[in-house]
Amino acid sequence: MMLRSIKSLTASSSSHILRRGYASEAVPDRKVAVLGAAGGIGQPLALLMKLNPLVSSLALYDIANTPGVAADISHINTRSEVYGYSGEAELGKALEGADVVIIPAGVPRKPGMTRDDLFNINAGIVKGLCEAIAKHCPHALVNMISNPVNSTVPIAAEIFKKAGTYDPKRLFGVTTLDVVRAKTFYAGKGKVPVAEVNVPVVGGHAGITILPLFSQATPKANLSDAEITALTKRTQDGGTEVVEAKAGKGSATLSMAYAGAVFADACLKGLNGASDVVECSFVQSTITELPFFASKVRLGKNGVEEVLGLGPLSDYEKEGLEKLKPELQSSIEKGIKFASQ
Numbered sequence: 001m002m003l004r005s006i007k008s009l010t011a012s013s014s015s016h017i018l019r020r021g022y023a024s025e026a027v028p029d030r031k032v033a034v035l036g037a038a039g040g041i042g043q044p045l046a047l048l049m050k051l052n053p054l055v056s057s058l059a060l061y062d063i064a065n066t067p068g069v070a071a072d073i074s075h076i077n078t079r080s081e082v083y084g085y086s087g088e089a090e091l092g093k094a095l096e097g098a099d100v101v102i103i104p105a106g107v108p109r110k111p112g113m114t115r116d117d118l119f120n121i122n123a124g125i126v127k128g129l130c131e132a133i134a135k136h137c138p139h140a141l142v143n144m145i146s147n148p149v150n151s152t153v154p155i156a157a158e159i160f161k162k163a164g165t166y167d168p169k170r171l172f173g174v175t176t177l178d179v180v181r182a183k184t185f186y187a188g189k190g191k192v193p194v195a196e197v198n199v200p201v202v203g204g205h206a207g208i209t210i211l212p213l214f215s216q217a218t219p220k221a222n223l224s225d226a227e228i229t230a231l232t233k234r235t236q237d238g239g240t241e242v243v244e245a246k247a248g249k250g251s252a253t254l255s256m257a258y259a260g261a262v263f264a265d266a267c268l269k270g271l272n273g274a275s276d277v278v279e280c281s282f283v284q285s286t287i288t289e290l291p292f293f294a295s296k297v298r299l300g301k302n303g304v305e306e307v308l309g310l311g312p313l314s315d316y317e318k319e320g321l322e323k324l325k326p327e328l329q330s331s332i333e334k335g336i337k338f339a340s341q
């Protein structure tokens with residue numbers, strides 16, 4: 001299929017960067033590739049990455065419909081040049097030189113499905129994309145959005161191991177939407193300013209494996225045990241709440257695009273040398289007995305600089321942690337088994 005290359009760097013976009021407080025010479029060139037860029041998440045995520053002044057080159061890849069999305073987004077007068085790539089033959093070009101690869105490719109849930117029900121289709125999609133990443137941009141930071149994240153991240157790790165390119169510091173399951181939800185729901189219930197709220201969310205990204213640590217939330221809100229239990233459940237079921245509201249038309253796309261953009265921005269800031277960037281993410285981990293686990297992670301020039309510990313847990317959270325381990329373990333094993341075949 002035809003390769004569309006659209007340049008959109010304008011003089012006014014550079015001054016826009018300066019207005020935001022970045023000295024132009026201090027902002028290195030960074031290429032971001034979005035795989036699944038024509039989808040429900042991919043399109044708004046591509047838009048948000050086009051607005052990010054840390055991005056100099058934005059590669060939009062999908063199996064179809066990318067030229068239109070790329071042409072549309074390329075008209076926005078911000079820093080990055082936008083390139084659209086359509087079909088497998090163009091995947092290598094999309095990935096070449098990428099610093100960050102964001103993967104929202106794959107099918108979403110319909111009402112009544114679990115994230116694990118997506119495994120059969122999405123596992124194969126992720127496998128193919130990761131084989132191409134290993135070949136064309138083995139040093140990129142990979143932001144995995146495709147579900148089930150609890151299995152797709154272990155799949156990616158196995159594919160990279162097979163190719164001899166695995167670096168656990170560079171592979172991330174994107175769980176930022178759980179944090180975004182926990183912050184929003186906590187602020188609403190606790191009547192605290194949402195912009196000031198911080199809540200770590202640990203574990204994984206499906207049902208009870210999502211464990212928000214409201215005991216560590218700031219600013220402190222006066223919430224009863226029953227309210228904390230309800231907030232925990234709502235955070236764990238946040239994805240299902242959207243799937244049901246969309247009634248067969250997919251799952252969270254807009255809030256996920258926002259969350260994906262927040263996480264990619266954190267990765268870029270880390271790559272560019274910031275040393276104070278902390279986000280929750282599902283990464284290779286030794287903080288529990290599970291080989292992958294979501295927790296706070298400090299990002300830096302090499303990706304994960306430090307996997308931060310869980311901190312003090314309430315009795316309710318300790319119980320939640322023990323309950324989630326068997327499900328998370330089995331989803332991880334399912335991914336590893338698939339990729340090892």
Ligand SMILES: NC(=O)C1=CN([C@@H]2O[C@H](COP(=O)(O)OP(=O)(O)OC[C@H]3O[C@@H](n4cnc5c(N)ncnc54)[C@H](O)[C@@H]3O)[C@@H](O)[C@H]2O)C=CC1
Pocket residue numbers: 035036037038039040041042061062063064104105106107108109118122125128129144145146147148149174175176177178205250251252253256
């Ligand atoms: N990690 C998280 O918090 C969240 C993850 N998701 C997951 O993100 C994924 C995508 O969701 P949506 O964007 O709503 O789905 P969608 O169906 O709207 O878009 C998916 C896109 O992937 C593309 N695609 C399929 N196979 C591909 C391949 N081999 N290479 C490149 N692109 C390919 C499709 O053409 C489509 O444009 C789903 O698996 C969903 O469950 C969704 C919300 C939150």
Ligand SMILES: O=C([O-])CC(=O)C(=O)O
Pocket residue numbers: 108109115147177238239240242243251252
């Ligand atoms: O629920 C889903 O299927 C999509 C997702 O992961 C989320 O919204 O958290």
